[in-house]
Amino acid sequence: LAIIEAMANGKAIIASDVVGNKDCVRNGENGYLLPLDADAYADKIIQLVNDKELRTSMEKKSRALFLEEFFIENRIKYLQNQY
Incomplete structure (x- = not known):
């Protein structure tokens, strides 16, 4: 969750290239x-x-990505549309 919290606060991310981090970081874009x-x-x-x-x-890209993909209200809307 630390990476998602950093994104929520609009921070550039430097993280290890492992499975969970790949879901959050767009290499070269937001970190x-x-x-x-x-x-x-x-x-x-x-x-x-x-x-x-x-x-x-x-x-800026980290914050935008957080809002688009991880902000709870947007996730709920996405899941409602899927079901």
């Missing part, structure tokens, strides 16, 4: 999915710290 490699994490953290435009873009 990065990375292998378990400390250097890869360090590189992306530094990139986001230094590139405010990229970070802001990812933050």
Whole structure:
């Protein structure tokens, strides 16, 4: 849930490339999915710290993705339409 909470708060995400995270993070759009490699994490953290435009873009996309796919009221509407 930490990733969904970060998205709700409009944060760019840097996460491991595993099943649950792939449901939340669109690699290169609202954050990065990375292998378990400390250097890869360090590189992306530094990139986001230094590139405010990229970070802001990812933050906006995270919030939009949260509202579209994870906000409870939208999920309820989606499920009602499915059934």
